[in-house]
Amino acid sequence: MADHAPTKKAAKPPRFHGWMAEFVDEDAMLVAARKVRDGGYTKTDAFTPFPVHGIDEALGIKPTILPFIVLCCGLTGTATAFIMQIWMNAIDYPYIISGKPMLSIPAFIPVGFELTILFSAFSTFFGMLALNGLFRFSNPVFSNPSFDRATSDRFFLFVDARDKYFNRESVRELLASTSPDGMEEVIEDSTPTEIPRVIWLGLVVLLAAAMIPAAIVLNIRSGRSPQPRFHVFFDMDFQPKKKPQSSTTIFADGRSERPQVLGTFARGQLPTIDPYILGYDPTKIAVNGVGNQRFVALQEEVGETETEPAEIEPAETPAAETPAVEEKPTAESKPASESEEAKPAAEETEAEPEAEEAKPSDAEKPAEMASEKPTETSTEAEPEKPVDTTPPASAAAPDSASMAPAALPPELPFLTNLPIEPTAKAMALGKLKFETYCTACHGYAGDGDGLAARRAAALNQGYWLQPTSLHDAKVQTQPVGQIYYTISNGKGKMGSYGAVLTPEERWAVVMYVRALQRAKNAKIEDVPKEQRGSIQTTTATPTN
DSSP states (O other): OGGGSOOOOOOOOOOEEEEEEEESSHHHHHHHHHHHHHTTOOSEEEEOSSOOTTHHHHHTOOOOSHHHHHHHHHHHHHHHHHHHHHIIIIIISOOOOTTOOSSOHHHHHHHHHHHHHHHHHHHHHHHHHHHTTOOOSOOGGGGSGGGGGGGTTOEEEEEETTSTTOOHHHHHHHHHTTOOSEEEEEEOOOSOOSOOHHHHHHHHHHHHHHHHHHHHHHHHHHSOOSSOOOOSOOTTTSOSOOOTTOBOSSSTTOBSSOOOOTTOOOTTOOOOOOHHHHSBOHHHHHHHTOOOHHHHHHHHHHTOTTOOHHHHSOTTOTTOOSOSSOSSOOTTTSOSOHHHHTOOHHHHHHHHHHHHHTTGGGTTOHHHHHHTSOHHHHHHHTTTSOOOOSOOTTOOOTTSOSSOGGGSOSSOOBOOSOSSOOOHHHHHHHHHHHHHHTHHHHOTTSSSOOHHHHHHHHHTOSOOOOOOOTTSHHHHTSOHHHHHHHHHHOBTTBOOOTTTSOHHHHHHHHHHHHHHHHHHTOOGGGSOHHHHHHHHHHHHHHHO
16 A cells, blocks of 8 residues: 555755855955956846946946947838838829928928838837846846845846856856855745636636626617616716707796897807898899799898888899889889779780790899789789798808808809909919819819819819819809808809808809900900010910
């Protein structure tokens, strides 16, 4: 039975790591370090409570390769940044941003600088850890009880047993010759290396507890509950405010919403009938009877219906003498005799085709044509469709154009003359705003070949609409007010610029567009007489 009894595993002797000498003076330690270095030992180290000048030279420590590693990684970051930006901006998606060329080295410098610093910082940190052999949870020198004084008043010189010239007795005699205050062997720490079971159990419990929040989140995301969600931070979820349609005890009527202060307008709801802001004259719509009741109601709201006909009639339209909305028939539309008042409805309907026959000849003057229609038609339609006197919520603000295009009549009396002075300052302003907001699609010359249009044509994805050329006949024949209206409200896929351009800037852009159109179709008569000779000579030379 004794032969079969379990035998205990023999304990291994502690591993020998080297010799360590103790000194009370840094000069004595430097002398000993130089002697060890001259003996050919390279795997040495010194532990001091403060930096000692000359310790690197005394130990024979060579310059580290860490600066070279950092340099290589920094150059790698620079190259990565420039290659990435060149590929993205000049090859894969060539697009000019803020007027910079697609391949602009100065514009690439900020990103290159950032990646250079990023790569260098990471290489410095991780390179230092790797070269120093970190992370280490323990060091054999800690087994020496006197080593604790290395942070206060003692200096230690260590010779590692892994040195290729290391000999146990030779190193001991060499260190003893330096007259140290103490010298001991550095052996392996005898502390058990196995992790206790209690620690393993604690780790398992912590891991299981960490899964509980994740399980709760997954359950909440996949299920439904009538309870409100759990709030960790209450910041914007529970503000001291009243939500719409909620009651309150603050006000006597119990309502949380307050009526709009008398005389104020919300942003985008300020009613206006100023042609300078709208691009057309809304008073002519009411006078000429185009049939937009919303403008009539708007005029009644702001008190413009009292304007005399002489103030609102068109300058070149003699027939616009009819008041805005007349409940009583006028002298032009209804004769004074009672026999003519009793005309049957059939005769009135016969008079309408005559007005329709005259329509093709006056197609270029829709406002005049509307003013020539009999007033009986409009007065008879009033009982069926009463005028809504409430100003619409979509009434235009001075800075954001007028009403939505769908709510306007098809024929608007657009302004035909610029309401601003054609000065050099206004032209410069129009050019600046045109090149800032319009050239991306319409191009610098207005031909509809901007950078965005050329990029879309190169992609050829099928859903892009070519921007309109400003030199097309349909644009050149438009009144200036219509161009201004398009800029303010947008058209098709062109968005509204009423929020980013003031009325003055929009009119300046219209003036610059007219200048581009004039330049595209310039004639010799447009050139001053004293300069025509040079122009003719210059144009005739290429022909010959």
